[in-house]
Amino acid sequence: MSALNIKKGSTSHSAYDLRSANSEVEESHTLAVIVENEPGVLARVIGLFSGRGYNIDSLTVAEVDHTGHRSRITIVTRGTPAVIDQIEAQLSRMVPVHAVHDLTMDGPSVQRELALVKVRGKGEHRIEALRLAEIFRANVVDSTLESFVFEMTGTPEKIDAFADLMRPLGLVEIARTGVAALKRGF
Amino acid sequence: MSKQMTGAKMVVQALKDQGVEVVFGYPGGAVLPIYDELFLQNDIRHILVRHEQGAVHMAEGYARSTGKPGVALVTSGPGATNAVTGLTDALMDSIPIVVLTGQVPTFMIGTDGFQEADTVGITRPCTKMNWLVKDTAKLSETIHQAFHVATHGRPGPVLIDIPKDVQFATADYTPAEKAKISHYQPRTEGDPNQIARLVEMMETAERPILYTGGGVINSGPRASQLLRELANETGFPVTSTLMGLGAYPASGKSWIGMLGMHGLYEANLAMHGCDLMINIGARFDDRITGRVKDFSPRSKKAHIDIDPSSINKVIHVDVPILGDVAKVLEELLRQWRARGSRTDKAGLAKWWKQIDEWRAVKCLAYKPSTSTIKPQYALERLEALTKGMDRYITTEVGQHQMWAAQFLGFEEPNRWMTSGGLGTMGYGLPASIGVQIAHPEALVINVAGEASWLMNMQEMGTAMQFRAPVKQFILNNERLGMVRQWQELLHGERYSSSWSESLPDFVKLAEAFGCKGIKCDDPKDLDDAVMEMIRHDGPVIFDCLVEKHENCFPMIPSGKPHNEMLLSADAEAFRSGAVLV
Structure with missing residues (x-):
């Protein structure tokens, strides 16, 4: 395998196909x-x-x-x-x-996914969940005394990271839309 | 002004507008309004089949022998599900057919109504495109689009599912010329720069080969003509897949025979040893490539194909040319001629010398017999006795099919109809009827094995009813020959369920259908019997009892490269089974 780390999306600007067609x-x-x-x-x-x-x-x-x-x-x-x-x-x-x-080969693109994340908890866990949600710019779209539903958009990686943090704090369930994406620029 | 009419009348009108002369079909509850309209007119002939699978194979035979789309009409539910094998067969072999199915009324869809099936759901993966028409106003336009899709780009089967209430309702008819032009317009012109690259390679190639396929035939007679010009002017050897036989004449000086699993020794070794492979309308099928890793290891490869997904699917090629074969060959010849029609003559002479050495192996040699009819002998005699006649051949699937491909010569395209991609036993008899309906005066022979033939033998009734004088030339070895061969060579001679028990008496069967039956089991009687079959003015079932344990050679076992071919014990170069070059 080639040792060169060729960034995906860079080949559309090259006169050559920089990735091996036979790559496994x-x-x-x-x-x-x-x-x-x-x-x-x-x-x-x-x-x-x-x-x-x-x-x-x-x-x-x-x-x-x-x-x-x-x-x-x-x-x-x-x-x-x-x-x-x-x-x-x-x-x-x-x-x-x-x-x-x-969109991966056509140059840079914007990729976003929406997630609804339900977290159940009391006391410190509840406060921590809310604090992390703020850091991730998630909105609270539903609340009871024991639960939140957060709404957040971001890359799939960001949503993965948020879900990982919520798991020990009482993650109940999560709904994700899958990725919507557009090429940057025009 | 557009005319108001019922959906059923629209179907018939749209078929007429599309130039359809014959429909193969079987009526049922959900298509009765259309059958009513067929009854009230005389322009379109309806051929009543005995099973819907037969209707689709007949439409395929019609399409392949004429180049025009074939049409089948069947009812909902079982009518549609019986059509599935034919649709898949047409998809694999890129045959343009239009299948119309009846459906339960729109308000009943989804209620598990009588003879309801999710026809568009079932046939989505086995059609190029399909439509469920829920509005009579859209019916005629959809039919016109269906013909466009079936015949443009890589041809294939399409299906239109028409609920019964849509057939009864009235709406404006849209004539073909007013129908919305489909956005489906595949590119047909090859990239001139890629063609220029290929021209340069052709000028310097020492061991070139033209590897041609069904795409040449699908592209039309002009493509075959251009292929002949290309082969004759360059002197490059030509091989072909099973699907492409006839595009280049078997009597042509550049012809080196069919390639592939049961292809000729010289063709396969030329593919293995070439330095420039020009694939024209073939798709690197696994029966052709053998072990992909070792496929033609030292060659540069060019691939001309109208389907972008065929290019680089199996084999990576150096020069991909997306386009219609005829248009690409036209430009290729223009550029090559404009640059002085150059080839490496010395290299080519050496290459042909090598090919002639491979030829000398006589890979089709078999041990003749004076007491039993060898299947190869039967086909050699059939070839000799029908040469020069206006002849069309269909086949079933198995050993007889491979022997027919090896021993019969085809001089023109559209003369050879066989199920290649799907390998559908039961294809040949109905296909032969479709061919005969399209060419009433021609000699149409279905080269069959007894096991395949039984799968759709009910269609003899269709042949009788519509006076289609098809000749069923059955090489009867009372075995599933190809299965038996694999069991002998690869499964320790354990012949699991591969013999034909309780066969009918084919002569009596012919009589039961009201046609002629001929039985022959002696090589001395064969010529006379074959002539009797050819001369008989009507359908014939010819029971040709052949050697039961003959194997079909050459053979490249699955997963082996081209140079690990098994030859028969009678071929000159046979050395303990395998020949390694």
Whole structure:
């Protein structure tokens, strides 16, 4: 394996493909798939992943252009560079798919996820949870005398970190939306 | 002004607008309104099949022998589920077909109604695209789009699921020319810069090979014509996959035979030893590559394909060219000719000398017999006796299929219909009927094994009813020959369930269907019997009793590279089973 640590996203500015096509190292990629908003399109995309044995780490979907009938599916997936290329090719040849963007390869991008985190506790634990929530800029959206529901947005790593801190303080359950992402600049 | 009509009438009108002349189908409750409309017109011919799987394979046979999309019409529930094998077969082999299915009325969907199945859910992974039409106003446009999708880019099967109330309701008909143009417009022109790179490689290659596939045939007759020009002008050897046979003529001077698991010794060794591989419309299938790690280790590879997901899927290539075969070959020839039509003539002469040495091994040699009919002999005689005739061949799946590919020669594209990717036993008989319906005057022969043939033998009724004089040439070894061969070679000769017990008397079976039956078990009688089959004006079931334990060679066992091929004991270079080069 190459000893060089080549930052993901840097290859789109290079005249050469800096990563070996034969690398066996799995990478995480965020794909934005613009699809025709029609019945069954999500099943079609998910079926491709399950049918061909690809991974889905997270997935979000919503209509983004009502008049143009377009939905945006954001998929975080893992695979070797060859597998990622194959996933993109398989997606882009599907009839209802308009475009596939690999946000990991297209340069820097903004990635955000929303989480709702329910924490139950009394006394010191409750105070500590609230203090940490402030540090993480989480909002309290529901409260009882014994519990909070925090709402926070951030990268998946930030949400992971917050959830890890809440666990010993009384984490009850967590709901996450999966990643929504856009390329930086234009 | 657009015309108002019922959904059922729209279906028939849209098919007419798309130039459809024949529909293969089977009626049922959920498609009765469409059958009513078919009854009231005479432009579209309906071929009543005996099982929906047969309808889809007939549509495939029709499509592959004409280049036009084939159409099948089946009812909801079991009608649709019976079509699944044919859809998958067409998807794997890139065959353009349009399948229309009936569905329970929209208000009943999801209630587990009688003959309800989630047809679009079931067929999503086995179609290129499918639609459930819930609004009659969208029906005609959807049908036009379906034909567009089936025939553009990499061809494939599409399915339209039409609930019964949508067939009864009335709406405006959208003619084909007014239908919304689908955004689905795959790129067909190859990148001229990549083509230029390939041209440079062609000029200096010492051991080039053209590795052609079904994409040449799917691209149309022009692609086959250009391939012939390319091969003849460069002098590069041509091999082909099972799917691509006929694109380059078997009698052509550059032809070195089919490659792959049961391909010719010279073709596989040329693939292994080449320094420039030009893949034209093939997909590096596992039956072709053998062990991927050792596949053609010393070559630069170019790949021409219309499907972006075919490129770099299995084998990493140096020059990817995304585009339609005919358009890419046109540009490739233009550039190569403009630069002076150069090749390394000395290198090529040496390369051909090497290929001729491999040829001298005579890898298809078999031990002849005067007492039993060898399957290879039967096909050699069939080839000799039908040469020059207006001939179409379909096959079932197994040993007979590989022998047919090895021993029959194809001079033109669209003359060879076989289930390659999916390997569907039961394909050949219905496919032969589809071919015969498209070419009523031609000689259509299904080269079959008895086990495969039984899987869809009910379609003999269809052949009789519609006077399709298909010839069923059954190489009967009373075995599942290919299974038996693998058990012999790889499973310690334990023949688990691989013999055909309780076979019917095929001559009597033919008589029961009302057609002609011929039985032959003596090599001396074979020629006369084959001629009797060819001359008979009507369907024939030919029971050709052949050697029961013949193995199909050459053979590259699964997971082995091309240079670890098994040859028969009769081939010259046979050395204790495996030949290592």
